[in-house]
Amino acid sequence: MADVVAFERVTLDGVMQAPGRPDEDTRDGFTHGGWAAPYADHVTMGLAGEESGSTGAMLFGRRTYEDFAGFWPNQPDNPFTDVLTATRKYVASTTLAEPLPWANSTLLSGDVPAAVERLKADLDGDLLILGSGALVRSLIARGLVDRLIMLIHPLVLGSGRRLFDEGLPATRFGLTETRTSTTGVVIATYERG
Numbered sequence: 001m002a003d004v005v006a007f008e009r010v011t012l013d014g015v016m017q018a019p020g021r022p023d024e025d026t027r028d029g030f031t032h033g034g035w036a037a038p039y040a041d042h043v044t045m046g047l048a049g050e051e052s053g054s055t056g057a058m059l060f061g062r063r064t065y066e067d068f069a070g071f072w073p074n075q076p077d078n079p080f081t082d083v084l085t086a087t088r089k090y091v092a093s094t095t096l097a098e099p100l101p102w103a104n105s106t107l108l109s110g111d112v113p114a115a116v117e118r119l120k121a122d123l124d125g126d127l128l129i130l131g132s133g134a135l136v137r138s139l140i141a142r143g144l145v146d147r148l149i150m151l152i153h154p155l156v157l158g159s160g161r162r163l164f165d166e167g168l169p170a171t172r173f174g175l176t177e178t179r180t181s182t183t184g185v186v187i188a189t190y191e192r193g
Contacts, residue, residue, distance in 0.1 A: 041183050055127075056088070113144060
């Protein structure tokens, strides 16, 4: 049985939009893209390696998948490229069609939460979600996110898309681990209670 693990970079005011690059996601006129880059250090970079050891597959929303598929296969000198390409990827989308462009990618269409429930029952290892805010919110609403790994950056942006919107059902998570990076990023791991 697999656990669904959401790995999320957020600011103190909850913004998750475009942490990686200035041009990553400019919807709604967002101009703060790449906000997480100045906070990278050996602690935050090491998390990717730690999580890959327990990851059985990855789960993406359409927008995050398209961004990753357009970026990572073109990074031949990065050690994460081979790992990401070799990992089984499931993509939630109502607009994409098979075949998906990135190796080892499978489209989840129709009732995505029901498909994720089946994956949880059938797979070994964690189902890791990176970003994919709309997908994470839909799965939290159905009680399907087992663990949240929050990288909380010491930064307030004042605008941008946030991880949690109004309207989500009340859900309890218990804090199981905290760490702090050398740049002040708080890494908090929460298990669904």
